[in-house]
Amino acid sequence: MSQPTVTATRRASPERDLLEPATVEVVDRTGADQPPPRSGGPTAISTRGLTKRFPGGQVAVDSLDLDVPTGSVFGFLGPNGSGKTTSIRMLLGLVSATDGRVELLGSPMPDGAAHVLPRVGALVEGPGFHPYLSGRDNLLRLDAADRTVTSAGARRRVAEALDRVGLAAAGGKRYRAYSLGMRQRLGLAAALLKPRDLLVLDEPTNGLDPQGTREVRTIIRDVGAGGTTVFLSSHLLPEVEQVCSHVGVMSRGRLVFSGSLRELRQASAVRVRVDTERPAAAGAVLHQLGTGEPDIRANGVVAELRDVPSERLIEALVRAEIPVRQLVLEQPDLEEMFVELTGEGFDVDE
Ligand SMILES: Nc1ncnc2c1ncn2[C@@H]1O[C@H](COP(=O)(O)OP(=O)(O)OP(=O)(O)O)[C@@H](O)[C@H]1O
Ligand SMILES: [Mg+2]
Secondary structure, three states, X not given: OOOOOEEXXXXXXXXXXXXXXXXXXXXXXXXXXXXXXXXXXXXXEEEEEXXXXXXXXXXXXXXXXXXXXXXXXXXXXXXXXXXXXXXXXXXXXXXXXXXXXXXXXXXXXXXXHXXXXXXEEEEOOOOOOOOOOEHHHHHHHHHHHOOOOOHHHHHHHHHXXXXXXXXXXXXXXXXXXXXXXXXXXXXHXXXXXXXXXXXXXXXXXXXXXXXXXXXXXXXHHHHHHOOOEEEEEEOOHHHXXXXXXXXXXXXXXXXXXXXXXXXXXXXXXXXXXXXXXXXXXXXXXXXXXXXXXXXXXXXXXXXXXXXXXXXXXXXXXXXXXXXXXXXXXXXOOHHHHHHHHHOOOOOOOO
16 A cells, blocks of 8 residues: 655666756646545534543543534544444444534434434444344344334345345344354344435444455445445544545544545655655755655655746756656655554554
8 A cells, every 4th residue: 555645756867867858757646636525514523622531430432522414424443442442332322422512414412312312323343133033033123123114125225235245045044143244244234224314333344254254345335426425433543544535543541633534645744755865965956945854865865946947956966967767746645644643553442
């Protein structure tokens, strides 16, 4: 998943370079080729100062101000223990907030739960399925409990939902005999039993095999394309990158970034890399022009570009007669950004 952003390359041909203006091939991979994020209008989820302090004093979610645009596919990204599930539970009124406000589809939660939850499909850790009933019968029970649909279409709705998540053949098996991935699929089927205005999915691909992961991604894209707002949590960056238009990044209970995927990419500093056999001299030229502190390496130099136009860089390098094999403008890929935002280290936070 390498994401060089703007690539400007030129061949080492010093004599020609001195005579001719630099020809630069610019490949923009900042995401400009992606469709614009579907935002605007009211927010499907909005929180202000949302906080959860568990008995014992731990603050799992700390003053969360979240705005999820209607029609977006919003990735709620963060490492283990960063507060994603706790936030989602508060959004849905499954756990009370210590402080703050939540609005779901324009209604305050949890007061508006009865009115708003039928429009929301949710998949949250540990869904309450009956272990001795089959997947199909579990869905029929859930369907029957929904007062907003008529019982006439129940079998069809359940069959379609099972089919959609790849459980058509295993629908008759008891829930307790389901594998983790099958349970996850059934949870998703329950969320998809009828058209929704909002889908809230906590780690929807958890426990799924690669094939299942791809299927779920396709389902999420389809649901999003149909106009449903999708809010999904994940600790997997590629997943978010592949399906989401917007992203919120959690770290230690706090939201450290929120915006479109494109904004996330643009938030990172662009660096210039000059491959040359004279790295120190090239570094001096770069620094003089106003780049960040150059990092001199064996085969070249790297520095933060700042406001220096790449044309000026190239011109100055040529003037200084520095043979340049390649000049590349790179942007840290999302993985690097994620680590930058959430901190390194394998240990989950306390
Ligand atoms: N019922 C609880 N009582 C006490 N602490 C809790 C409880 N539930 C969660 N926590 C703590 O709150 C923090 C956030 O947990 P949460 O489950 O929201 O994280 P998460 O981002 O969903 O993590 P993961 O990616 O592992 O699912 C963790 O430190 C966790 O130990
Ligand atoms: Mg979780």
